[in-house]
Amino acid sequence: MKRLFLLSLLLLSAIGIAHAEKADSDKPTLIDSDQLTYDDVKQVNVATGNVVLTRGTLLMKADRVVVTTDPSGYQYAVLYADPGKLATFKQKRDGGPDLWIDGHAERIEYDGKTEVTKLFSKAQMRRLQGDKPTDEVNGEFISYDSRTEFYSVNNTVNGNSQPGAGRIRAVIQPRPKVAQ
Secondary structure (H helix, E strand, O other), X not given: OHHXXXXXXXXXXXXXXXXXXXXXXXXXXXXXXXXXXXXXXXXXXXXEEEEEEEEOOEEEEEEEEEEEEOOOOOEEEXXXXXXXXXXXXXXXXXXXXXXXXXXXXXXXXXEOOOOEEEEEEEEEEEEEEOOEEEEEEEEEEEEEEOOOOEEEEEOOOOOOOOOOOOOOEEEEOOOOOOOO
């Protein structure tokens, strides 16, 4: 029984169960930009020009970022890239010392309440171990739930796949085999 429990633990760690850094949700949001407007009544911040948004290990970059705060205190960010450029994000994942997720798209929406990140148009996400990519997905729309490590990839920016609208590409690396 003890051996079965140990093998189960090894298997779980080998398949890479990792979630977004739990401590990030308790960190303040820092915004660096060339310009910032803040509407205290509507709880809307608009940052423009080389925007860098940081919240714990979450790092987002874009040319324009709109951050809104709901009455409960949850924050929502929409990142916009200038034409011909891409907005980016990177976040540490729990489950290991150097596990990361990163991605880019023309527009990125981050929901601080559900911790779901949506990438629109020319979207790509990669799981990293250090700087080395392990898995990668590409499509016109990617929804990523950092709490459950669940991806949904579609070939149109509206979040629905349609025949003939384009292809989705995934590169999934083999996982280390568990010794028996």
